[in-house]
Amino acid sequence: MALNCGIVGLPNVGKSTIFQAITSAPAEAANYPFCTIEPNVGIVNVGDERLQKIADIVGPEKIIPTIVEFVDIAGLVKGASKGEGLGNQFLGHIRQVNAIVQVVRCFDDGNVIHVAGRVDPIDDIEIINMxxxxxxxxxxxxxxxxxxxxxxxxxxxxxxxxxxxxxxxxxxxxxxxxxxxxxxxxxxxxxxxxxxxxxxxxLKKTLYLCNVSEDYLVEDNEYVQKVREFAAVEGSEVLKICGKLESEIASLESEEEKKEFMEAAGIETSGLSLLTNAAYKMLGLRTYFTAGVKEVRAWTFRAGAKAPEAAGVIHSDFERGFIKAEIYHCDDLFNLGSESKVKEAGKLKMEGKEYEVKDGDVIHFRFNV
CATH class of the missing domain: 1.10.150.300 (Obg-related GTPase Ych/YyaF, coiled-coil domain)
Structure with a gap:
């Protein structure tokens, strides 16, 4: 189950810059409206430190994270629903995604043209929503x-x-x-x-992504405060990111360089991790793991899913022929240090069709088709 998010917003709010940074995928970014016409699609791995910790214990040949797909959709303008700015084409792309990430400009910069000639995040949001x-x-x-x-x-x-x-x-x-x-x-x-x-x-879940200057990554400026107040009324999520800074991080070649840069900038978690985790939470998604010597892998499922449905994420045959599931939680593996010790401690359980899968479960499915 891949998470699919459409990144939308007015022209020149930083959509393509943020997309390029979080996905490290090429997206044309320039200082004029309608730079993006066809949607750019980026597939990125979802960061989950538990996956590596499981792999360190099991020692698999491969580690396979779950993924999230980001779709950079062209800047909408007032009148898009009537075809302004190729609006109908862009709106068609938005219908295909699971959730919407609306990038909102929350920074002042006279060198970056705003389509309306001024920075007003609430007006921008209302134009898109309208x-x-x-x-x-x-x-x-x-x-x-x-x-x-x-x-x-x-x-x-x-x-x-x-x-x-x-x-x-x-x-x-x-x-x-x-x-x-x-x-x-x-x-x-x-x-x-x-x-x-x-x-x-x-009807799609929406997250408002405030694009701020580096100075306001910790403290909210007045623009972000207004967005938070607006989002609270409709029950939507708000996240803050500095597109310019994330772009600089993404341009570095090694993970070590990125880590050093983030430490120097006072950033504990990358914008990518923040965004994917927020999107997961927004859509009610969770992760379970399969672990063996060939591979340790993360799988995405919907909160509340029973064992057969979660098995179906791997393959429909697993759901159709589900018999039982051997399950323990990754925390037990971390605490005890090996799967054999998990078994000895009685932490590995055999569960049937009514078991509700939990975030962080490590599962081996038994099925017959």
Missing amino acids: ELALADLEVVQRKISNLPKLIKNQNKEISSKAKMVAPVLDKLVAHLEEGRPARILDLSDEDLELVRDLNLIT
């Missing part, structure tokens, strides 16, 4: 126009669902017309299931 809401509004209205035909359908299941979804769509229209994202509308789980097929952009 355009995404209007794009979703068009999708919802199109669905409403098809309802009469669906209600008359001879298939009772199709007809019944159309009648049930009608009031939900009406509620969405009233909300989206005001430029507000659907994720802050009070929709029940049943409501969300009814409109799942619409793949609404504004």
Whole structure:
């Protein structure tokens, strides 16, 4: 299960610079709008110190981390939902991602042109949110126009669902017309299931990524404070990063050089680690491990998953033919020093189909197909 995040924002807020830094993948970055047209995609490893600690004990031939995919989507502008700045094309790319990382400019620099000629992070956020809401509004209205035909359908299941979804769509229209994202509308789980097929952009989890100058990595400036207040109202996450500094770190060749640079700059954790961990938390994702002499590997699963579902992350056959799972927690391995000692201590358990997998579990699945 790969985590897929779309990086969005107005032109010249630092999206491509941040993308390039965290993925070390080439993304055209320049001081003018619409520098990015086709989305750049970067696949990066998710940093997890537990993976290396397990490998140090087991001694595998290979270590395979889980991954996250970042998609650098072109800068949106006011009117994007109506096609301004090739907006429709860009909005189509956003619909394909699992979550949205909205980069917000929270720094002053007269040498970097702002598309509106001034720095106002809340106005920037509201422009993006309005355009995404209007794009979703068009999708919802199109669905409403098809309802009469669906209600008359001879298939009772199709007809019944159309009648049930009608009031939900009406509620969405009233909300989206005001430029507000659907994720802050009070929709029940049943409501969300009814409109799942619409793949609404504004229902996606969103993280606001404040791009700050190096001076404000520790202390918040007034721009970041405003973003935090705004995000708190809608229950969204906020993260702070210095795109310029991350770009300098990414340009260094060795891990040792990067570590020395970060220590000198007073940075304990890279922007990449902060962002991937925040994205994991936002989407309710967790990690379990498989460990053997051939490989130690990290796997991503959704919080609350039962053992068969987690097994299915490896291969559908594992889920279909699931029998049992041998499970211990990585903390027990770290404390006791070997898998044999974990067994001796009675920490390795045999679990069945109802076992809820925990973050940090080390699992060996038994299956038969």
